[in-house]
Amino acid sequence: MSDDDDELAELRAQRAARTGQLSMSTLRQKLDHARGAGPDDTTASVDRDGPEPDEMHTVSLNGSNGHAASVAEDPGDDAGIGPPIPQDLGDDLVGPAVPPEEADGMDGDAWDGRGLGEPDVQEDPYRLPVTSEVALEGQGKYVASLDVDHSGSRVLSGSRDYSVRLFDFNGMKSDLKSFRQIQPFDGHPVHAVSWSPTGDAFLAVTGAAKIKVFNRDGTERGESLQGDMYIRDQRNTKGHVSPCTYGHWHPTDRYTALTSSEDGTVRVWDTENVVQKTVVKPTLAKPGRVTVSMARYSNDGHLIVAGLNNGTLQSWDIRGKFGASAAIGQVMPPTAQMVGKQDWRYVSGGGKVLHGAHAKDCEVTSLAFSKDDNTLLSRAADDTLKVWDLRKFKTPVHVWEDLPAMHPTTQVVFSPDERLILTGVSAGRDATGGALVFFDAQSRSLVRRIGMPSSVVAVQWHAKLNQIFVGVGDKKAGSVRILYDTTWSTRGVLQAVGRKPRGKNLFDFQAPLVIHNPHALPMYREDKPHGKRKREKDRMDPVKSHAPERGSAAMLKPGTGGNIGVTGGTLLTQYILKNQGMLRNPAEEDIRASILRHADKEGDQFSTFTKAYAKTQPERIFQEEEKDEEGSDKEA
Numbered sequence: 001m002s003d004d005d006d007e008l009a010e011l012r013a014q015r016a017a018r019t020g021q022l023s024m025s026t027l028r029q030k031l032d033h034a035r036g037a038g039p040d041d042t043t044a045s046v047d048r049d050g051p052e053p054d055e056m057h058t059v060s061l062n063g064s065n066g067h068a069a070s071v072a073e074d075p076g077d078d079a080g081i082g083p084p085i086p087q088d089l090g091d092d093l094v095g096p097a098v099p100p101e102e103a104d105g106m107d108g109d110a111w112d113g114r115g116l117g118e119p120d121v122q123e124d125p126y127r128l129p130v131t132s133e134v135a136l137e138g139q140g141k142y143v144a145s146l147d148v149d150h151s152g153s154r155v156l157s158g159s160r161d162y163s164v165r166l167f168d169f170n171g172m173k174s175d176l177k178s179f180r181q182i183q184p185f186d187g188h189p190v191h192a193v194s195w196s197p198t199g200d201a202f203l204a205v206t207g208a209a210k211i212k213v214f215n216r217d218g219t220e221r222g223e224s225l226q227g228d229m230y231i232r233d234q235r236n237t238k239g240h241v242s243p244c245t246y247g248h249w250h251p252t253d254r255y256t257a258l259t260s261s262e263d264g265t266v267r268v269w270d271t272e273n274v275v276q277k278t279v280v281k282p283t284l285a286k287p288g289r290v291t292v293s294m295a296r297y298s299n300d301g302h303l304i305v306a307g308l309n310n311g312t313l314q315s316w317d318i319r320g321k322f323g324a325s326a327a328i329g330q331v332m333p334p335t336a337q338m339v340g341k342q343d344w345r346y347v348s349g350g351g352k353v354l355h356g357a358h359a360k361d362c363e364v365t366s367l368a369f370s371k372d373d374n375t376l377l378s379r380a381a382d383d384t385l386k387v388w389d390l391r392k393f394k395t396p397v398h399v400w401e402d403l404p405a406m407h408p409t410t411q412v413v414f415s416p417d418e419r420l421i422l423t424g425v426s427a428g429r430d431a432t433g434g435a436l437v438f439f440d441a442q443s444r445s446l447v448r449r450i451g452m453p454s455s456v457v458a459v460q461w462h463a464k465l466n467q468i469f470v471g472v473g474d475k476k477a478g479s480v481r482i483l484y485d486t487t488w489s490t491r492g493v494l495q496a497v498g499r500k501p502r503g504k505n506l507f508d509f510q511a512p513l514v515i516h517n518p519h520a521l522p523m524y525r526e527d528k529p530h531g532k533r534k535r536e537k538d539r540m541d542p543v544k545s546h547a548p549e550r551g552s553a554a555m556l557k558p559g560t561g562g563n564i565g566v567t568g569g570t571l572l573t574q575y576i577l578k579n580q581g582m583l584r585n586p587a588e589e590d591i592r593a594s595i596l597r598h599a600d601k602e603g604d605q606f607s608t609f610t611k612a613y614a615k616t617q618p619e620r621i622f623q624e625e626e627k628d629e630e631g632s633d634k635e636a
Helices: 003-019 024-035 530-541 574-579 593-594 629-635
Strands: 130-139 141-146 154-159 163-168 180-182 192-194 201-206 211-215 220-223 245-249 256-261 267-272 275-281 292-297 303-308 313-317 346-347 352-354 362-370 373-380 384-389 398-400 411-416 420-425 435-440 444-449 455-462 467-473 477-482
Touching: 130 154, 130 455, 141 192, 141 477, 154 192, 154 467, 154 477, 180 467, 201 245, 201 256, 201 313, 220 477, 245 467, 256 292, 292 362, 303 362, 303 373, 313 530, 352 420, 435 455
Parallel strands: 192 245, 245 292, 275 346
Antiparallel strands: 130 477, 141 154, 154 163, 163 180, 192 201, 201 211, 211 220, 245 256, 256 267, 267 275, 292 303, 303 313, 313 352, 362 373, 373 384, 384 398, 411 420, 420 435, 420 455, 435 444, 455 467, 467 477
């Protein structure tokens, strides 16, 4: 073996010891030593710490992120150089392994996970994908809710401008435009959007008392019923009677979703038929009706947690006979209200209730579960973020304060590896201060704060894409900001940023838009007998009795009846009279001006119109003045 080979083997051993990994040669020696076999026996496997041969059947390569990889064959002499290439090992994996520290023999280059590094670069120990940012513009107001399907190919954004926009990374160009925009209910802002676990449909919750379910392409599949607002008992209504506040699809059941409402209930829906399945009524400290501002499922779908506008948190375990126990049973409506079969169930009480979890009269804006469903995060309008242990659901484990949340759907989420907690901060009145903040879940310290142009409301970190989606905006405009890293992130928006939209070509052609008069199409023609009755009916029709516009087919003829023709076949006489101003349309003539033309003329105005009859008419005889009778007697 040459000196170069010896030096290369030494470098491999140093790197393997530094990164906590074993080279193939060292691993094979440990394997043979543990089993007492020859150097060619590679069928058995042992751990790095040397367990007994009968305990394991795979070789575990434990990296810095704690994931195991199985070794089945000898990959050659190059094995063990640098860390293993990151593989898709599930939601726990967020990017490749943490970069090792710089050591001798690497020529001063820092390792960046790909073997290509820049000198003197300190890597982020949390591997935050925040080095690059793009914006999905177009929303008229701030984005209140967003959701990414499980495959990471489509994004939903619900805005306060009453619309839901769908973005598809597979067909998106670098202009980053949505391929569809829908309005679930006109005039109602969107509070929540949620994908089904299979990604074939999504739920849209607005300020209306109804909800809608759409398929993957945005076509409406169904709409729920609205309950009777005059029925006081909410257990007897077929739907919400007040505006909805939030909605969440079941994480594993593609036919179940829940919604919360201002009527003080949480309702579980059958999304296939869009009908009500269960009515859940939170337990209140005193009788009344309190708005349920937030409700969602746990990650395994076994728990429902709701947050109220008075700062109360309550959870229900829905495993087993949820809503069908002997204490609760099925509540049937009175006979007077028995208009149809009521097959939904009513749930009240039970579970864990914590009054005063947040400040009084402050709504809970967001809830988030850890993967083991033992830890709960709650965000509220009292500018706090609290961590709860559901096994000891009495006092918070930790509280972060001074986090403004001016919007009713300000969200909080865990990172995919649950090392970090993300939440949004609202901007002040001067439109500054909006940010996305990161907290360490173990040390409870602030890790990073990323400023945004306006308030941060919706937040989601997609595990497969390793990209952070942030919904921002204000009353004037909104957008979805996507944070990513060109090294750690995969697919998603990276597929679209490199696609340039097609430019316009000089030889492009598009057929002109032709607008047809509906009454001129054959499909609208009706064969009716002609006669006086038909003419009278046509005169009553405002469309048929409307005079044709200038230049229409009805006017393509020489002018008649005082109208000037518009075709090239106009008579020469009409053309001369029109230009000389002697031919006027009576409908366009000012009658008052015509009368005032004679106001300044002197003399008898009546004779002006009777000169033609002066020679043919007899002489007019007027009554003569009578003489005084007394005067005549004196003369006699």
